[in-house]
Structure formats: C-alpha cells, structure tokens
Amino acid sequence: MxxxxxxxxxxxxxxxxxxxxxxxxxxxxxxxxxxxxxxxxxxxxxxxxxxxxxxxxxxxxxxxxxxxxxxxxxxxxxxxxxxxxxxxxxxxxxxxxxxxxxxxxxxxxxxxxxxxxxxxxxxxxxxxxxxxxxxxxxxxIGKYRYRVVNHTLEFDDLPEEFDGFTITQISDIHSGSFDNKKKLEYGVDLINQQGSDVILFTGDLVNNHAGEMEPWIDTFNKLKAPMGKFSILGNHDYGDYMSWPSQEAKRANLDRLYEIQKELGFRLLRNESVQIEKGNSSIDLIGVENWGKGFAQHGDLPKATANLNERSFKILMSHDPSHFDEQVKSFSQFIHLTLSGHTHGMQFGIEIPGLIKWSPVSFRYPKWAGLYKELGRYLHVNRGFGFLAFPGRVGIWPEITVLELRKK
Structure with a gap:
C-alpha cells in the first residue's frame, strides 16, 4: 500500500x-x-x-x-x-x-x-x-434541467384492469444539496403534471442526515398520485457517511427520517410488500432496504416476498441496480419489473439517442441508466432527481421517469 x-x-x-x-x-x-x-x-x-x-x-x-x-x-x-x-x-x-x-x-x-x-x-x-x-x-443550469423520460412496457400476464397503469419514478433526491427553491418547485410541478397512478421514490432522500430534508418538506409533500406514493431507503439515508456522537443519536436520526417520509405522504416499504388494487385485480409492489454490491446490504428479498402468490404480477423497488444482477434476476419468484437509482449516471456523460450512451460510471455499473431486460425481467435505472458532491450535471440530466404498463 x-x-x-x-x-x-x-x-x-x-x-x-x-x-x-x-x-x-x-x-x-x-x-x-x-x-x-x-x-x-x-x-x-x-x-x-x-x-x-x-x-x-x-x-x-x-x-x-x-x-x-x-x-x-x-x-x-x-x-x-x-x-x-x-x-x-x-x-x-x-x-x-x-x-x-x-x-x-x-x-x-x-x-x-x-x-x-x-x-x-x-x-x-x-x-x-x-x-x-x-x-x-x-x-x-444542468443540475435543474429536469427531463421526463417515457417508457411503455408490455407484459403477457399483466392483469387486464392494469392495462395502461402508469408509474412515475423519481430517485436520489439528495435534499441536502439543493440551493434553488423555485427550480425545485418547478421539478415537483413537472412530476405532478405527469398524472400517474402512483409515484415511486427509490431512495436517497438525504445526503447524510434527516435535517437536510426539513426545509423542503412543504415542497415535496405537494406530490400527488391517486393510487398512492411509496418509497424505499437508499444507502445515504442510514447516516453511515458521518460520525455520530452515539448509536442512539444515529438511531434517532433514522427515526426522524421515517417520520419525514410520513409527512411527505410516502408509505415507506422496508423489506415488505403492499397490494395495489384496481377493480377485481391487484399487483404486488415490493420494497427492500438498500442492497448494493460493495455497499450496505440491509435488503431482504425473501422476507419481502414471503407471503406473496408466486404467480402474481410483481414490481420491486430496490435502490442499487447491482441488486438486480446479484439476486433479483435469478430469484425464485418472478419479478416483472425492478426500479432502481443510485448511480446518478455519475452526473457526467454523453447521451445521444440512437448513437451513444456513455458515462464513467459504466465501468462500475454495467446497468447504470435507462431500461434493461434480462431473463424476461425488466430493470429501470433512474438517473436521479438531485445531485451529490459535484453541484452540477453535464450531459446526464435530472430525470422524472414515466412507465406505462400494457397488456400484450
């Protein structure tokens, strides 16, 4: 060394x-x-x-x-x-x-x-x-240059009532980095304009501690979705990247983060699932705690899916996309769609649709942004709503994802 x-x-x-x-x-x-x-x-x-x-x-x-x-x-x-x-x-x-x-x-x-x-x-x-x-x-400019990315996904076994079901995914808010309330309010309004059935947030509400979100609660609790707002934790939400005076203080910070999730109107899923019902049908929404290759592995997929019907239609929220390759795609229960974030596309790269898609983060994460399909299972990696450390974005813009599910 x-x-x-x-x-x-x-x-x-x-x-x-x-x-x-x-x-x-x-x-x-x-x-x-x-x-x-x-x-x-x-x-x-x-x-x-x-x-x-x-x-x-x-x-x-x-x-x-x-x-x-x-x-x-x-x-x-x-x-x-x-x-x-x-x-x-x-x-x-x-x-x-x-x-x-x-x-x-x-x-x-x-x-x-x-x-x-x-x-x-x-x-x-x-x-x-x-x-x-x-x-x-x-x-x-780039760090607040929000863009809406749309995907339509077809499934053979999607319940009829969910044909046309829409999801808005946001990820990696990193509230401790924000410095422009008007731009942030514009981004929240843009999310609401999509009019999706549900809003799913895939982790990293803060950089280090719950207090970073306090100034922005009144902004983010304006998010609306008729069938609910659901969230999970990301690696930054646990407070692992700072020194605490005691374990009790760290625990109190995490408890406050849970309270803030409620104040924002999100149902936080911690290695558990919830049924979303429409008509006489339902789909299972699963949320696991952070599980990442080289990061904390609090996620427990077997626990989160223990009581589910193996033939049900399943959507998984898992913050780190490495979870998909390491466990999800070969999991005993078929998970149709996994939603992740975490990478931010490194906030730096080149994307020209149909020509080039590259970021230095691709050396660490083969699946780092956008839509992937493997073994019949979909993974979508959101490029993140906020920013961390480097207060900017070059070529990789903050993303609001809208996914429409269709019956094939």
Missing part, C-alpha cells in the same frame, strides 16, 4: 504538472501579456488555497455549499487542463523525436528542441474550452 502522505505528494506533483503545461499554452499565445500569465497563476493558487481551507473546515455531517463550490472549481480547473496536458505533451514527444533526428542529421540550427507551435497551443485552448463551458452550464 502507498502511504497517504506519498499519495498526497504524487497528487500535488500531478497538479503542478498540469498547471505547468497549461501555463505553456498561455505563454505561447500571449508572450508579451504579463497580466495573462500572472492571472493564470493567481487563479490556480486561489483554488489551491480554497481547497486547503475547505478541507481544514470539512465536516462530514454537513457538506455545505463550500464543499460543492470546491468540487465545481476543481472540475472546472482540472478537466480542461488535462486536455491541454495531453495535447502539449504529445507535441513535446514530437519535438523530442524531431530534436534527436536533427542532431543526428546535423541540422539543429533551432537548437535541440524546436519552438512550440502557436497553432498547437491555440488548438489545445480551444478544445479545453469545450468541457469548461459544458461544466459551467452543468453547474449553473
């Missing part, structure tokens, strides 16, 4: 390297403008000083706006510089090879290394501006 101090030193050296290369691009383009070069270093130094300040005052129990601002600044600063680094380092390799060739051939009138070409620096800065502007858009 690499010691912590050595890892920090390596990281700092890497930051210095990308800053030095980025500076080369600015110096090549603006050789006589001293204010540009000084401004570059002042900006970089200011970010590093702010980083030190945030980490010295960091409290895991209350991430706060400063932490979000820091993440924004680091992403805004580092990602564009990585593009500059890649281009100029490639140019340096070419300059080095050219210098060797010229020395061997005796044609080294320019010195061993040729001058940097202005065109290469221009190209590097132009290309780096693309992610810079994208990230800036994601922080200022």
């Amino acid at each position: 690499i010691p912590v101090l050595l890892r920090i030193l390596i990281f700092l050296l890497f930051l210095g390297l990308i800053d030095w290369y980025s500076y080369q691009a600015f110096k090549t383009l603006f050789p006589t403008q001293t204010w540009v070069k000084v401004g570059f270093w002042l900006f970089s130094i200011a970010i590093y000083l702010f980083t030190i300040f945030v980490f010295m005052t960091f409290d895991r129990g209350s991430i706060g706006l400063n932490f979000g601002r820091l993440i924004s600044l680091l992403v805004l600063s580092i990602l564009p510089k990585l593009i500059i680094l890649a281009i100029l380092f490639g140019e340096d390799v070419l300059r080095f090879v050219t210098g060797i060739f010229q020395s061997v051939s005796g044609n080294d009138r320019e010195g061993f290394l040729p001058e940097r070409r202005k065109f290469i620096s221009q190209t590097a800065l132009v290309l780096s501006a693309i992610p810079f502007l994208g990230i800036l858009h994601g922080v200022l």
